[in-house]
Every structure is written in C-alpha cells, then in structure tokens.
Amino acid sequence: MQPVPANKAFADHVYKTDAIVLRQTSTGEADRILTVLTPYLGKLRLIGRSVRRPKSKIGGHVEPLMHARLMVTKGKSGMDAVSQAETVEAYPALRSNLERTVWGIYCAELVDAFLPDEAPSADVFGLLADTLARLNAGEEGMALRWFELHLLAMTGYRPELQVCTQCRGALAPNRFAFSPDAGGVLCQTCEQANRIEERQTPFLTPSVNALKALRYIQHQPYEEARRLRVPSPLANETEGILRFYIRYLLERDVRSTSFLDHLRRQAAL
Amino acid sequence: MTTPSRSMPPESLPSVAPVARLIEEFHKLPGIGPKSAQRLAYHLVRMSTEDARALAEAILAVKEGIGLCGQCQNITDRDPCALCGNVNRDHTAICVVEQALDVLALERTRAFKGVYHVLHGLISPMNDVGPEDLKVRELLRRLEDDKIKEIVLALNPNLTGEATAMYIQRLIKPLGIRVTRLARGLPIGGELEYADEMTLIRAFEGRQELS
Numbered sequence: 001m002q003p004v005p006a007n008k009a010f011a012d013h014v015y016k017t018d019a020i021v022l023r024q025t026s027t028g029e030a031d032r033i034l035t036v037l038t039p040y041l042g043k044l045r046l047i048g049r050s051v052r053r054p055k056s057k058i059g060g061h062v063e064p065l066m067h068a069r070l071m072v073t074k075g076k077s078g079m080d081a082v083s084q085a086e087t088v089e090a091y092p093a094l095r096s097n098l099e100r101t102v103w104g105i106y107c108a109e110l111v112d113a114f115l116p117d118e119a120p121s122a123d124v125f126g127l128l129a130d131t132l133a134r135l136n137a138g139e140e141g142m143a144l145r146w147f148e149l150h151l152l153a154m155t156g157y158r159p160e161l162q163v164c165t166q167c168r169g170a171l172a173p174n175r176f177a178f179s180p181d182a183g184g185v186l187c188q189t190c191e192q193a194n195r196i197e198e199r200q201t202p203f204l205t206p207s208v209n210a211l212k213a214l215r216y217i218q219h220q221p222y223e224e225a226r227r228l229r230v231p232s233p234l235a236n237e238t239e240g241i242l243r244f245y246i247r248y249l250l251e252r253d254v255r256s257t258s259f260l261d262h263l264r265r266q267a268a269l
Numbered sequence: 270m271t272t273p274s275r276s277m278p279p280e281s282l283p284s285v286a287p288v289a290r291l292i293e294e295f296h297k298l299p300g301i302g303p304k305s306a307q308r309l310a311y312h313l314v315r316m317s318t319e320d321a322r323a324l325a326e327a328i329l330a331v332k333e334g335i336g337l338c339g340q341c342q343n344i345t346d347r348d349p350c351a352l353c354g355n356v357n358r359d360h361t362a363i364c365v366v367e368q369a370l371d372v373l374a375l376e377r378t379r380a381f382k383g384v385y386h387v388l389h390g391l392i393s394p395m396n397d398v399g400p401e402d403l404k405v406r407e408l409l410r411r412l413e414d415d416k417i418k419e420i421v422l423a424l425n426p427n428l429t430g431e432a433t434a435m436y437i438q439r440l441i442k443p444l445g446i447r448v449t450r451l452a453r454g455l456p457i458g459g460e461l462e463y464a465d466e467m468t469l470i471r472a473f474e475g476r477q478e479l480s
C-alpha cells in the first residue's frame with residue numbers, strides 16, 4: 001500500500017503533520033531540538049524556537065510522549081522549525097504515574113533506536129500511539145510485550161519462535177534455546193552442534209510456557225493477547241527474554257531500563 | 270606560531286591562534302553559537318588590558334573560591350551559604366529546585382521565606398540520569414532533622430520535572446513530612462485559547478475559591 005502523502009495544501013515552505021515527540025534536548029537560549037515520529041514522514045528532527053519560555057504557545061504541546069498536530073516551516077538552511085502546534089492526545093494519566101511515564105519513555109526510546117531516520121513509519125506510529133493509550137489506561141505488562149515484539153517485527157528484527165532458525169526443524173519441549181545471534185530459537189541438535197564447533201553465542205533456555213506466550217503475543221492482535229493470563233514468574237521470564245534480545249541487537253542497555261530497575265528495587269524494599 | 274588545531278574562524282577574519290582558541294572556548298558555553306562566540310572574542314581583542322584582566326580574574330575566582338553549600342548544595346563562597354546561615358529564614362521549610370538559577374528566580378519574588386535544596390539536574394530516564402546522579406541523598410539526609418515540616422517541590426512542569434517530583438514525593442511520603450508543589454496553571458499574560466491540554470487540566474485541578 002502506498003503511504004498517504006502528508007498534507008501539502010499550504011505553501012511549499014510549510015507542511016502539516018501529526019507527530020509523537022520521542023525526545024527533546026535543550027539548545028540555545030530557550031529552544032529545543034525535538035525528535036518526533038510522524039505517520040508518513042518518518043522520524044524528524046525539528047527545532048522548537050523559544051519553547052522553553054513559559055509563554056510559548058508551542059512548548060506545552062510538544063513535551064515528550066505527546067501526540068500533537070504540527071505546522072512545520074522548512075528551514076532554509078538547517079532544521080525545519082515547528083511554527084504551530086496543538087495537542088491531539090497528552091496521555092494525562094500516564095504523565096501522573098511515575099512507572100507509566102518511564103515505560104512510555106522506554107517505548108519512545110526503542111522506537112528511536114530501532115526505526116531508521118528515513119524509514120516508512122505509519123505502522124510504528126500506530127503501534128506507539130496505541131501503546132501510549134494503553135499505558136494511559138493502566139495496562140502495562142502485556143501492552144509492553146506486545147509493543148516490543150511488534151516493533152521488532154516492523155523494523156526487521158522479528159524473532160523466529162516457531163521452528164529452529166538453523167535447520168527449520170520443529171522444536172521438542174524443553175530441548176531448545178533462544179539465541180539472539182541466530183535471531184530466534186534453536187533446536188537442541190543445532191545448539192549442540194554450535195557448541196562443539198565453538199560457534200556458540202550467548203543464549204537462553206526459556207521455559208515451554210514462555211515460548212508459547214511469546215508466540216501467542218507475536219501472532220494475536222492485542223485485544224486477544226491482553227486476555228492471556230500470565231502469572232508473574234512467566235511475565236518476568238518473557239520480559240527478560242525480550243530484554244536480552246533487545247540488548248543484543250542494540251549492543252547496549254536501553255537507557256530508561258536502569259531507572260525502571262531502580263524503581264523496582266525500591267518497591268521491593 | 271602554531272595554527273589553530275580545530276575549528277577555524279571564517280576566511281574574512283584573520284586566523285590568529287589565540288583568537289581561534291578563545292572562540293572555541295566561548296562556543297562551549299550554553300546559548301553561544303559560532304557567530305556570538307566570534308563577536309565576543311573580537312570584542313575582547315579590542316578590550317583594554319585592565320578590563321580583560323578583571324574578567325579573567327573574575328572567571329578564575331568563581332572556580333577557586335566557590336563550592337557547594339554542605340546543606341542546600343547551592344553554589345556558594347562560604348559554607349553554610351548566606352541563605353542557610355541566615356537565622357531569619359524559616360528553616361522548617363525546604364524548597365527543592367533543579368538548579369542554582371532557580372533559587373535566584375524564586376528569591377527575586379521574595380515570596381518564599383524558607384531555605385532551598387538544589388538537585389543539580391532532573392531525573393531523565395532517556396538520558397540515563399537517575400536519582401544517584403542528583404543531590405537526592407543529600408536532601409534525604411537533611412530530612413533526618415525532625416524540625417523540617419514542609420518540602421516545596423518547585424520543579425519544571427514538564428516530563429522530567431514531573432517524574433523527579435513524583436519520585437521525591439514517594440521517598441518523602443513515609444517520613445510524614447508535608448509535601449507541596451508549585452501550582453501549575455496558566456501563565457500571566459497568556460491566553461486561554463492557546464493553552465495546551467495539560468496546562469488546562471492542571472489549572473482546573475488547582476482552581477481556587479474566589480473570596
């Protein structure tokens with residue numbers, strides 16, 4: 001399907017677009033550089049002039065994790081600038097809860113890390129908007145796992161969870177491994193062959209239930225997946241598997257996870 | 270003479286190594302773009318030697334005679350700082366701010382009679398800046414003194430400011446100390462029509478009885 005072109009009903013030097021603000025950095029006297037995700041123009045870096053001033057008409061609409069409708073003026077040299085903004089959705093309940101705020105930041109960080117600048121973005125935009133709305137509605141665990149697995153699929157890192165990634169053979173229960181390097185599961189034979197040939201890379205041995213849960217999340221629409229009852233040890237295991245895979249792909253930790261872990265340690269006290 | 274190693278001034282200006290170095294140093298300052306850095310550097314070139322020396326000495330003096338107050342963590346030339354050492358301030362109320370400049374802004378209003386605590390940053394999970402990178406532990410240590418009755422959170426009304434406020438509030442809650450925050454609402458001189466959704470929600474939450 002061809003992407004719907006952005007509305008270009010205005011003069012050539014301005015365009016209108018929806019955008020979710022992924023992150024911002026301060027620059028100059030009171031400006032910010034915004035990294036935004038748009039449905040049809042991919043990921044953009046825009047300058048918001050004077051948006052840090054309390055009287056800015058734009059600032060309150062372009063905070064991170066806000067979905068806004070922007071009017072953008074093309075920069076003659078350098079960055080395009082936000083010239084008008086209105087909020088489409090601010091996700092206020094997400095913003096007034098610390099964990100949900102950080103999960104939202106986590107989702108934005110993953111989108112920024114996995115989606116290349118010029119890549120088509122309509123499906124990822126929809127996924128992020130839906131996920132922020134789910135976090136705003138108080139849904140967490142499943143909403144996040146669904147987000148992770150589907151973001152990975154949309155950006156070309158869909159893990160193979162059905163058959164062995166090397167021999168395409170079926171998996172025997174409790175005789176398989178999850179290998180980020182292989183991009184999915186390995187049967188015992190392939191995993192052992194790799195070990196003997198010293199081609200072994202870090203791997204996990206998930207439980208059968210964790211594999212089944214991940215397969216289900218990968219194949220079902222969210223409305224089905226959210227009905228799945230996942231006891232907390234299993235939820236922790238699926239979260240751990242995906243974090244292991246994501247860390248392998250990015251070759252680093254996702255930055256916002258260190259604060260999430262800090263909050264969890266504190267809650268456990 | 271050596272030639273400047275990194276960024277060269279544009280062709281229209283003589284590329285003199287010490288000037289290039291000065292431009293580079295100015296360029297590192299917040300809010301100073303390449304153009305302003307050049308203007309400042311060439312202004313200094315034309316300055317009298319006395320004025321230049323006074324400026325250089327003032328810069329060195331802030332590095333040599335200045336540190337953080339052991340109580341409020343604000344920048345000071347003595348410990349405790351003038352505010353913490355002032356017996357006329359209300360030492361039972363601590364206003365928590367992000368940076369030293371915020372203390373100046375609040376002091377100009379003369380609206381607050383208590384003392385401050387400067388965090389030196391906000392929790393920013395996207396940049397991996399967590400509580401351990403801020404002066405949060407120092408704040409909790411001050412709260413062990415049971416004369417503290419109120420904590421005023423005066424943090425920016427944005428995502429990182431809110432996250433930091435929620436985090437600190439959570440830490441203080443079990444201590445039974447009153448936690449307040451600055452009202453969030455419409456800016457003076459602003460127009461309702463242009464207000465964003467979050468500002469309007471917060472302004473409604475903070476609405477007040479007309480007496």
Ligand SMILES: [Zn+2]
Nearest residue numbers: 164167187190
């Ligand atoms: Zn195999």
Ligand SMILES: [Zn+2]
Nearest residue numbers: 338341350353
């Ligand atoms: Zn002090």
